[in-house]
Amino acid sequence: MARLQAQTVETMVTSYGLKMTPQRRAIVDFLQTSHHHPTADEVLTAVNEKFPMTSRATVYNTLNWLKGSGLIREVFEGAVVRYDPNVSDHHHFICRVCSKVEDIDCDAIGSLQLCSLPGNPKIENYQVIVRGVCGDCQRQK
Amino acid sequence: MARLQAQTVETMVTSYGLKMTPQRRAIVDFLQTSHHHPTADEVLTAVNEKFPMTSRATVYNTLNWLKGSGLIREVFEGAVVRYDPNVSDHHHFICRVCSKVEDIDCDAIGSLQLCSLPGNPKIENYQVIVRGVCGDCQRQK
DNA sequence: TTTCAATTTAGACGTATTCTAAATTCAGAA
DNA sequence: TTCTGAATTTAGAATACGTCTAAATTGAAA
Numbered sequence: 001m002a003r004l005q006a007q008t009v010e011t012m013v014t015s016y017g018l019k020m021t022p023q024r025r026a027i028v029d030f031l032q033t034s035h036h037h038p039t040a041d042e043v044l045t046a047v048n049e050k051f052p053m054t055s056r057a058t059v060y061n062t063l064n065w066l067k068g069s070g071l072i073r074e075v076f077e078g079a080v081v082r083y084d085p086n087v088s089d090h091h092h093f094i095c096r097v098c099s100k101v102e103d104i105d106c107d108a109i110g111s112l113q114l115c116s117l118p119g120n121p122k123i124e125n126y127q128v129i130v131r132g133v134c135g136d137c138q139r140q141k
Numbered sequence: 142m143a144r145l146q147a148q149t150v151e152t153m154v155t156s157y158g159l160k161m162t163p164q165r166r167a168i169v170d171f172l173q174t175s176h177h178h179p180t181a182d183e184v185l186t187a188v189n190e191k192f193p194m195t196s197r198a199t200v201y202n203t204l205n206w207l208k209g210s211g212l213i214r215e216v217f218e219g220a221v222v223r224y225d226p227n228v229s230d231h232h233h234f235i236c237r238v239c240s241k242v243e244d245i246d247c248d249a250i251g252s253l254q255l256c257s258l259p260g261n262p263k264i265e266n267y268q269v270i271v272r273g274v275c276g277d278c279q280r281q282k
Numbered sequence: 283t284t285t286c287a288a289t290t291t292a293g294a295c296g297t298a299t300t301c302t303a304a305a306t307t308c309a310g311a312a
Numbered sequence: 313t314t315c316t317g318a319a320t321t322t323a324g325a326a327t328a329c330g331t332c333t334a335a336a337t338t339g340a341a342a
Contacts, residue, residue: 014340017287017288018288018289019287019288019289019338019339019340020339020340021288021289021290021338021339023289023290024289039329040329040330041328041329053290053291053292054290054291055290055291055292055293056291056292056329056330056331057290057291057292057330057331057332057333058289058290058291060329060330060331061289061290061331064331074219076217076219076220078215078217079215079217079220079221079222079298081220081329081330093258093262095262096265102259102260102262104258104259108255108256108257108258108259109253109254109255110253110254112250112251112253112269113250113251114249114250114271115249116249117234117245117249117271118243118245118249119243119275119276119277120276121234121236121243121271121273121274121275121276121279122273122274122279123271123272123273124237124272124273124274125271125272125273126269126270126271126272127269127270127272128253128267128268128269128270129267129268129269129270130255130258130262130264130266130267131264131265131266131267131268132262132263132264132265132266133262133263133265134260134262135260135261135262136260138262138263155309158318158319159319159320160307160308160309160318160319160320161308161309162307162308162319162320162321164320164321165320180298181298181299182297182298194321194322194323195321195322196321196322196323196324197298197299197300197322197323198299198300198301198302198321198322198323199320199321199322201298201299201300202300202320202321205300220329222298222299
């Protein structure tokens, strides 16, 4: 499964003996419809529009549970941590101007030759981060 | 120029009307001989062995100046910020077990086909992060 | 409806980094 | 060599991000 789905969360939560709460639903709904890899703070702000009392702890707890369950993944834009509801194998483009992070499908990047790295490490996976200026920012110049 | 050199720093500092201090020399010397992408805190610890009163602010100021001058670069191991005295074009391998970050020469990775990304961004560069288990950790298993 | 474990909350805490203002020091000029 | 002023350093305060805690709340099974 590639992208976070509310239904999947409901099923998984109950099958683990956990509980579904309005706060969790709001967090999942926001992530699900988000295509901008929000930060924890952006999630908190969005959820607070529906549930003004939602605390940071709840947002972090939920994000960490979703991450641990493999339903979302973290992406790092420099030292900034963002959350990506797309867990299928993919890479990222980061715009130098607006800092937007966009998904790049794996097929859009030819596979790498990683034959002989120094020290002969066991290679498990790799991630490509492409940097440049996105289409929107080029037009606004 | 590929790797941070003390002489380069001395020249650049004075040509900008800035001053060279023992603390800055110690920071540069440590970075220069370091092959482990130290964190700011590791730099501070190392420098404090020579100059016990060196403050965090001085270390961060110097690291930020070196970074802004293109003499070192930041590398991100997840959300952990490290400093790399090698500014030549290269990629990184991160060991899942010991978190060690190693340089991968550009030649060790065949160049990517980045023909048509969605949104037609202007591509400036890309960085590959390879993850796995380093040789040392494989042997210790 | 009752019950209890899971969850939420506010705020304290820890760590990483930046800011501040006073004291110090480098390096050019006399 | 000494003087001078701007650059630098320092300790500690301030900020930012994330985790932890303990008390209050709540979802959902019986």
